[in-house]
Amino acid sequence: xxxxxxxxxxxxxxxxxxxxxxxxxxxxxxxxxxxxxxxxxxxxxxxxxxxxxxxxxxxxxxxxxxxxxxxxxxxxxxxxxxxxxxxxxxxxxxxxxxxxxxxxxxxxxxxxxxxxxxxxxxxxxxxxxxxxxxxxxxxxxxxxxxxxxxxxxxxxxxxxxxxxxxxxxxxxxxxxxxxxxxxxxxxxxxxxxxxxxxxxxxxxxxxxxxxxxxxxxxxxxxxxxxxxxxxxxxxxxxx
Numbered sequence: 001x002x003x004x005x006x007x008x009x010x011x012x013x014x015x016x017x018x019x020x021x022x023x024x025x026x027x028x029x030x031x032x033x034x035x036x037x038x039x040x041x042x043x044x045x046x047x048x049x050x051x052x053x054x055x056x057x058x059x060x061x062x063x064x065x066x067x068x069x070x071x072x073x074x075x076x077x078x079x080x081x082x083x084x085x086x087x088x089x090x091x092x093x094x095x096x097x098x099x100x101x102x103x104x105x106x107x108x109x110x111x112x113x114x115x116x117x118x119x120x121x122x123x124x125x126x127x128x129x130x131x132x133x134x135x136x137x138x139x140x141x142x143x144x145x146x147x148x149x150x151x152x153x154x155x156x157x158x159x160x161x162x163x164x165x166x167x168x169x170x171x172x173x174x175x176x177x178x179x180x181x182x183x184x185x186x187x188x189x190x191x192x193x194x195x196x197x198x199x200x201x202x203x204x205x206x207x208x209x210x211x212x213x214x215x216x217x218x219x220x221x222x223x224x225x226x227x228x229x230x231x232x233x234x235x236x237x238x239x
Contacts, residue, residue: 036062093171102134150178
């Protein structure tokens with residue numbers, strides 16, 4: 001009970017700190033591009049900070065699209081996971097996480113492969129990456145295609161590395177037939193035997209079911225963070 005209480009207290013404190021920082025940024029009308037640039041520059045030269053850091057709020061504000069952009073706890077989890085990844089990273093759905101992980105991946109010399117189905121969004125993310133050192137990141141324009149039981153990215157599997165150590169899954173959109181369930185049928189053989197999968201929006205029923213299904217299929221253990229939209233980490237011990 002004491003551990004649960006500490007986690008709740010930390011979550012409340014973290015949320016308060018991010019709210020205060022967000023108000024500061026909006027009140028004084030900081031230049032968004034400059035704020036994002038500073039956040040990315042820090043990640044390109046030093047280790048990612050903890051979840052309480054204002055860097056995550058700065059990155060969200062700088063990126064814009066705050067209603068849909070990844071939330072601070074998830075951003076911190078994603079980027080710190082990229083810091084610890086033992087091999088290449090696969091990202092399903094692009095956005096702010098692509099830019100931040102791209103800086104980390106370049107610094108660490110590991111590959112980041114991102115799948116994006118929307119041409120306009122793909123163009124925005126690629127343009128943003130052009131302003132940072134993200135030399136080991138590739139954003140694949142991968143339209144959604146029919147796989148029979150589901151729709152999912154038309155991933156260039158033959159041009160992607162083997163043994164992805166980390167998967168960051170925030171796409172395709174929930175309205176897609178089968179949601180995010182197309183991950184395993186299409187790229188399972190590309191996953192390392194001990195990889196981790198981060199799944200956003202874990203407070204939704206469909207994502208909770210996916211977590212259960214993937215745990216059974218991959219023999220992994222899941223931990224769920226219920227903060228706001230929620231996210232889950234599935235740690236796989238073998239296939």
